[in-house]
Amino acid sequence: MSRSAVPKKAQILVLGGGPAGSYTACMLALEGFDVVLLEAAKFPRYHIGESMLPSCPQFLKLIDLEETVENFGFCNKPGAALKLVGEKKEAYTDFIRTHPENRSWNVTRADFDEILLRHAEKVGVKVFEETRAFSIKFVNDNPKGRPLAVKWQNIIDRNVSGTVSFEYLVDATGRDGIMAQKYLKHRKVNTSLRNVACWGYWKGAGVYGVGTSRENAPWFEAHTEESGWNWFIPLHNGMTSVGVVINEDAGNQRKLAAKRANGGVASTLKRHYLDCLQLSPGLIDLLGDAKLLEDGPYPVVQSASDFSYNAPTYSGDHYRLIGDAAAFIDPFFSSGVHLALTGGLAAAVSIASSIRGEYSETEGCKYHDAKIGVAYTRFLVVVLSAYKQMRAQNRSVLSDFDEDNFDRAFDIIRPVIQGDADVGRRMSEDELQKLIALCGSALLPVDPEVYARVVSRLDTKLVDPRGAIVTPEEIDLLVPNDLEARLVLKEINARKSTGGLFLTISDSFEEVTAGFSARVHRGNIGLISHAPKANSTSGFSIQVGKARPSHLPHLLLLFFGVVLALLFHQYGTFGVV
Incomplete structure (x- = not known):
């Protein structure tokens, strides 16, 4: 115009x-x-x-x-690979194994x-x-x-x-x-996530999972010195986006050390970037003989603050x-x-x-605030859990949460942590640390062959990815002497709790927030009122079709539910990307 x-x-x-x-x-x-x-x-x-x-x-x-x-x-992005602990195998999140429509893109x-x-x-x-x-x-x-x-x-x-x-x-x-x-x-x-990012584009890089169903999945790897993480994302134009996210203080310390080692001459952004890439050996292997693109329309290496807020x-x-x-x-x-x-x-x-x-x-406005607040808080909790593992530290993060938003989300998952329905009080620092720790194993890296073998021999209702959430304790009682089955069932139920990351919109967001869900029929979008009931909790929702309140008890566990009770201390992997 x-x-x-x-x-x-x-x-x-x-x-x-x-x-x-x-x-x-x-x-x-x-x-x-x-x-x-x-x-x-x-x-x-x-x-x-x-x-x-x-x-x-x-x-x-x-x-x-x-x-x-x-x-x-x-x-096409069939899933994502994450490596948070150097000596352990990367975790892989398969988007399309159970729901082919869940494909995405880089x-x-x-x-x-x-x-x-x-x-x-x-x-x-x-x-x-x-x-x-x-x-x-x-x-x-x-x-x-x-x-x-x-x-x-x-x-x-x-x-x-x-x-x-x-x-x-x-x-x-x-x-x-x-x-x-x-x-x-x-x-x-958020003071716990004061990071700086720098990135560039490479030509001739390798491909993760080449020749398998994982081909072209992005790779995310923690730094060996626990200062941040690096990304490796293949693109359709033959380039690969490769970036660094590093704690602001740690990044400044690396620059200062490089300056001292270089006789007082400050390190360039490009040198700092290449230096930080070395902190992820798996990513370096994927790069192979790739060349950093230096003749494109943008700066060779770009940088931006990566502060969460x-x-x-x-x-x-x-x-x-x-x-x-x-x-x-x-x-x-x-x-x-x-x-x-x-x-x-x-x-x-x-x-x-x-x-x-x-x-x-x-x-x-109440609906809009609650929806964004809870969505943000859900990601904040899982991001902090990943960083806690990457950094191997046990610092207080309580002050980083907006308490009203966090309490709304925490009310949803408190029964999973405590085994009861106490939703009337603020979370303690100990509870929050427990939440962060337990959240670190959203999806266990079960091999596809094991998954297929287990699914073929268990009751179809038990392995139905759209069925009711089964808690880890219930799974242990159902298959007490079957390690493979326990791992697969915990992965299936973790996926049920990861919200918009895996499920369809109708399944992921059919909850109520601030007394409303969303109506998304073309020509008549808007809010649907849900009169509050005694002793009920509020989640948040996008509704495709009529309200289905009978699903709410399980959907209120959206994103957190079983995620929080998976065996983080045993498996130490995290895989929701």
Whole structure:
């Protein structure tokens, strides 16, 4: 669209055209709402974060984009390999073994993000690129109140600027987060995850699992000195994304040591990057004779802070925060786009219900906040459990959680830890440390042959991946003298508890949060009210079809349930990516 075509008024204004913003805009435009999207960059534009989760295709199906992305030719991602302990075999998470539809991709984000943005245009979103929002006007000039209008400016021709008013605002401006950083000022960095990332692209690298069902799965490996981890992600264009995530202090110490060893001359970013790659010998083996790409359109090695952060709220009167504008979690479990689309859908259904007068803004905001808060906290817990194993330390992490969000999630898993239904009190530091430790074995690395052998001889109801969750204690009683069966059953039940990482959207999110679930029928998306019942707990949900409350008791264990009770101290592996 032309630079001067930004309208003076919109029903819904979306700031940011990344996955979160484009997805929300698509969902709302498909409902017939008037949606305007402002994006500061010109697409396609580069972005890191190439590894997708199996939930991604399922989210895309809701906006009729799954087939388009599938046909683009991105590298298929059948699972993921993780090596957290040097002397032990890597764990492997097989996405498609039990559910072929759970495949995902390793993507080039410039292409993936542009596909989403162009689809938004196709379904009726008015998209304006190279247009930056630089200030927001609020009712009574109160930044904690309702936003009314945004001042924008074209970044190429600064003489082109204007103001657009709106009824609803969706902030998807990424880490810059105009609402969170400039106005709300409520973002909190998690001190346990102050990391720095650096990365580059290689040509001629090897392939993990070549010739097997694991071929092209990404590889994630902890540093031998317990300072962080490295990634190895094959891409469809023949390149391999190879990166380093290192604790900020540890990284600075390595740079200082290199400077001393080099006669006082500071190490370059490239030298630091190559040095850190040596901390993951399995990754070095995969690189083989590969060459670092030095003649591409981007810097040879790029770097960015990788601090995880969240906030006490992600919405307010007629506005929603989504994607990295809301919260960011360490990328060890490739959760970025998953959380972006999760938040985008929450924003869309809550705004749709508000517009239609079904529920109040207060109710919609409560749902949106709880959904993003719990999703973030779930990933935070499993990320911290992985880091605890990588770093082999036992430090307090209690202060890093937003207590309200954590308590909501912890209420779901407390009965698994304690063996009772006590949900009325705050967690103790001891309980939290127990949670982090036990969470370290979400999926056990059972060989496919063993898995097939066990499944063929056990009762089909017992091995049904969509059946009720069976606790580790129950499994031990059912097959007390059958080690193979115990391992397979614990893996199956761990997968039941990993939410959007493996299951379909309808199975993964059919829970209730803040008294609501989400209705995602085309032309009638919105919230579904679930009257609270005595002594009930609240999870969170995306509903495809009618509410099915009979499933809630087991689905409330979503993501955590059995994960927490697997034998971490015995197997020491973690495999949810």
